[in-house]
Amino acid sequence: MKAVITITPKSDNIQGGEMRRAAHHLGMACVESVRCARRIELEISGSNLEKTRAKLEEVTRQLWVNPEIEEYTIELNP
Secondary structure (H helix, E strand, C coil): CEEEEEEEECCCCHHHHHHHHHHHHCCCCCCCCCCCCEEEEEECCCCCHHHHHHHHHHHHHHHHCCCCCEEEEEEEEC
């Protein structure tokens, strides 16, 4: 199965602000805010979606996300 974890800042951050200013500089004054995301794709063996999701939640919280400033979604495609 394939798992996709998308991690985004909870609000506009420094990197997003820099990207917004760069877009303005290039003539896209209509850009109001930018949020940069990280995408993690995993190929996983097994068929138990509930156990896989629970373990991915645990690993994501412990390794990849800072819950104070980031949020995430997990998609599982069997």
